Amino acid sequence: MLGIPDPQVWLAYLLSILSGLLCVIYGVWKWHSDT
Numbered sequence: 001m002l003g004i005p006d007p008q009v010w011l012a013y014l015l016s017i018l019s020g021l022l023c024v025i026y027g028v029w030k031w032h033s034d035t
Helices: 007-032
Strands: none
Touching: none
């Protein structure tokens, strides 16, 4: 898929993207609940 043969590389990409999304969601949630 997408020219990346190694599943460990896929796992690293997936984990970094997921952690970034979780940070954004958590930050927005805490920012809105600060009131």
